[in-house]
Amino acid sequence: MLRKPVKGAAIAALFSQPTAWDQLPNAILVVEYAHQMVVYANPVAEVGLDISSKLLEGLSIHDLFGHNPELLKMLEAVKGDQIEAQRQDLQLGPGPARADHEPINAHVVVAGLDNPDLILIEWLPLDQQIRSERDDRLVQQVEANKTLMRNLAHEIKNPLGGIRGAAQLLEFELPDKSLHEYTQVIIKESDRLQSLVDRLLAPHRKQHVDDYVNIHEVLERVRSLVLAEFPQGLKIKRNYDISLPDLLGDQEALIQAVLNVVHNAAQALRAQIEQGEAVIELRTRVARNVTINKQRYKLALDLHVIDNGPGIPEEIKDKIFFPLVSGKEGGSGLGLTLAQTYVQQHFGFIGCSSKPGHTDFQMQLPFRLKNGKD
Structure with a gap:
């Protein structure tokens, strides 16, 4: 791995303070185009690459992602043709600096910046994107099901009490004690269903104390x-x-x-x-x-x-x-x-x-x- 002192005073000043990129959910690298060296990495990129930002700065695209003609084409297209951004699904790396890591399958965005010497590389792992979409769908479905079951539980609760009460009254009126086993079935099953209803309603009744x-x-x-x-x-x-x-x-x-x-x-x-x-x-x-x-x-x-x-x-x-x-x-x-x-x-x-x-x-x-x- 070859490191070059590419971060001049003007570039260093851009990243001397926390930036909005620090808060983004996707991984961000800012690259000095001439040498294709990293001058900035946000916290998500540090985690995704398993390398600290201080160690990332000065590493090349090849160091991180290996020989990647498609990524280089995207960089050249943005820099050479003055295209604002390029988007593509790519497999990134691993390069020499990440030789013991798995490649990253990601949706990659390459974009130009106001500083003509710099290019931004942003990526979202495809499995993370799929998981995020799946989680959103699941949350919505769970919420819908919880509302349905809560409403259903309330609808069941009142007639269930009536069924249990009627079974108890019937048991008192039955002259043949041997028939009590049937009323007991009704009472016990009513109690079981009541317990089920209570469990459905429990999380919404309980006061949440942090x-x-x-x-x-x-x-x-x-x-x-x-x-x-x-x-x-x-x-x-x-x-x-x-x-x-x-x-x-x-x-x-x-x-x-x-x-x-x-x-x-x-x-x-x-x-x-x-x-x-x-x-x-x-x-x-x-x-x-x-x-x-x-x-x-x-x-x-x-x-x-x-x-x-x-x-x-x-x-x-x-x-x-x-x-x-x-x-x-x-x-x-x-x-x-x-x-x-x-x-x-x-x-x-x-x-x-x-x-x-x-x-x-x-x-x-x-x-x-x-x-x-x-």
Whole structure:
């Protein structure tokens, strides 16, 4: 790798203070055209390339992305033909400076700047774009389903009470005690449906109380609860980043959200538990410069619940957060829906990737301050 002192005083002055590019959700590089050297990288580019901005400055396009004729053509088109911008889906790198990294499949924009010596390169990884569009659709669908189920729950609640009351009165009037088993069926099933309705309405009844919460205390509580139910054959591994700051949120709601996900994983592992091979990993990390539900945050909790179970059936993979969808016989299909609701109340999001032997539920929740800033 060859470094050249390309950042002259005039160029250095442009980037001596924070710029609007620092806040953008996409990766940005500003390149000095003559030598094709980086003179500025925003925080998203640092994360995406896994190289700090100080190390990026002075590296060439070839150092980062290797031999890439299509990218060079875009640079030349913008510089030579005075075209404002070029857009194209490309595979970027890896170059010598990123030899141990995977290539980046991205939608790339190359644009000219007011300074004729500089060119801007912006990219959005295609998988991130696809995930963002999928997440937007899922959020909208979940919201629609929650509204539908909430309205349906209210409609069910009143006649359900009437059915139960009528069954109790009928039981008193029946002369033959042997017939009571039938009224008891009505009463017990009414109670079961009442419990289901209450669970549908629970997140919207409960007052949300924000305070600073240690996420690892939440995880330890969940871990102890699940291990108490599955004392044999299940191992829950801790993989914590203990340097994480406290999270602003409702502790009980967070416990319930994580418990629903971990309990769901444990139930999916019943075959592995019987064989003594079931493993759930709780992993915490910090995510930087993330976009959640179209909102940009500097820092977020990146929490993973990973299990070695059979995976989620293909036919329900895209529906697991919808109400009443369950892959388990006898399951209510509400656990993950409620978890999604609680996480969304914390301005976060849950996603899932699954294949046989590896299912990963990822929760991202922003680190916020009580004054509303992140």
